[in-house]
Amino acid sequence: MTDHEAHHRHPLDPASAEEFDAGRAILDAAGLLGPNTRFAYFGLEEQPKHEVLAHRVGDALRRSLRALLIDVVTGELADVVVSLADRSVSSRRVVDPAVEGQFPILEQDFVRAEEIVHADEGWRAAMAKRGLTDVSKLRACPLTAGSYGFEDEKDRRMVRVLAFVQESPEDLAWAHPVDGVAAYVDLVEGRVFRLVDELDLAVPATSGNYDDPAVRGPERTTLKPIEITQPEGPSFTLDGTHLQWQGWSLRVGFDAREGLSLHQISFFDRPVVYRASVPEMVVPYGDPGPTRYWQNYFDSGEYLVGKLANSLELGCDCLGEIRYLDATVTDDHGQPRTIGNAICVHEEDFGILWKHTDIFSGSAQTRRQRRVVVSFFATVGNYDYGFYWYFYLDGTIELEIKLTGILFASAYRGPEWPYATEVAPGLGAPGHQHLFSARLDMMVDGSGNTVEEIDVHGCPVGPENPYGNALTRTITPLRRESDGGRLAAPERGRTWRVLNPSSVNGLGQPVGYTLFPQAAPTLLADPASSLYGRAGFAAKHLWVTAYDPAERYSAGDFVNQHPGGAGIPAFAANDRPIEDADVVLWHTFGPTHFPRPEDWPVMPVDRCGFALKPSGFFDRNPTLDVPASTKHGGEHCHADATHA
Known part of the structure; x- marks a missing residue:
């Protein structure tokens, strides 16, 4: 790495091959790598938030790597942090697997x-x-x-x-x-x-x-080509891992365990989210038979979903004017491996942004929505998962996860075994869930944020509502972590708004962003089950915890064979104050899947996700300045209409 490159690197850039090599050399020099040592995980140990926010271009980097080392002959587990700046081992701790769980699968x-x-x-x-x-x-x-x-x-x-x-x-x-x-x-x-x-x-x-x-059967021949072109190039810029587009600014990260992570997300120079990722997902199967009762997989904590990322191909996985980012992970020996084109960044049209034809003035105006997309795909055994983060012109952030691949099948036992569906002759597919946990380290106009739960409801007939048509909202602030474990309530239109009480808009209202959740079943396993204890994060749609740099993973640090009780429920048990505080939102979402014959032999994409939308973050619609689109002849849409 040249001095120029080092000068412009950022504390949150993904670990490079050179850094992995340097970290491995430090471990070797310290006598921690023997012939039987394997790396279950090797990745960037991120600096605490306050240190990253204080970083300026030109400051020296204090980068560290974390290694989870297994002796495959003795079974000893060691959690080690190395300082690349000091070229030394910062810490080494032997992990007790009976209490803390095993390291991920090699x-x-x-x-x-x-x-x-x-x-x-x-x-x-x-x-x-x-x-x-x-x-x-x-x-x-x-x-x-x-x-x-x-x-x-x-x-x-x-x-x-x-x-x-x-x-x-x-x-x-x-x-x-x-x-x-x-x-x-x-x-x-x-x-x-x-x-x-x-x-x-x-x-x-x-x-x-x-x-x-x-x-x-024979391939269909009736699909005509669709061409997506941007003759002047995309509207975004990508400088290393720093992405900028239409007021949005963010840094793209990647890790062997989490896969894609996004950092320091701001909109028109105003911070919104410090860090966004999907640190865990659990796939519990519902077949209680002696052969399969134990089938439940934590694809991030046990299998390291980032290491399983696909190399994406233009025209197949991504269409249009694409920019790709490679990802660097390591093998069992800590040797770096590059996944080419692991991350796809592109811009796409998304239909109507806003439109109105006015009956009084005759004005007819239409504007088209666009979004910039940051995505990756991973194959975990039989299933394939696409993680798509969308950023829109109006300040909306969405996460969409696309699920496809192959069902994990069984032999079909007949209708008397109600836990599986016959999807092909003699082939059963057990019912199961895909429960994702998104971690949103919020920073709406600063780090002092408060979360409100908002329910809508009608009002009974009374003196103020004589005709029974009134409707209003009940707004409940969440003050401590003991308040922060919440369920979605679709019948109440429940949302959660993150406010900054110290920052107000032009109407005197505190600025905010609202989480619109996916209201689907949470973990359906019995609360007395081992699975429920290990996947406690999935028992609620929302958790709100106080920021702690050590609390990164929804099911805890060491998920494989963990006896239970780690992760978000343990974090929330501290019952720290979360009002006007540095808060982290954890959102559980995903489908409960009883397979159909149409899901076999390869499953059409199913989708799940959520949205974050500005709520009083602006004084008005922030997209009034979006220009009208042009028709094929170059003329503006509605150019002949009377403008208000």
């Missing part, structure tokens, strides 16, 4: 688990009992184990393994589950320590090869 665990079950005599016998003797055609799928307090699982770093038949390298193995059998694998000892052989169900035989002409 890349090598996927290969090793299959080797272990393929070599296990009991597992091979269970397969042979089902007529499956060619183990080379059996794909072992290692899955995170959860935590259920069983004696033979204590102190083990483990996965549970289900199997699928893959007849050829091109075959979609997900279509052929070997149901009723699960192998429990100790990754440290390298053996199957328990085999569950519940029942013998026929392996579904129908092909799921959606790109096979015999399955999909």
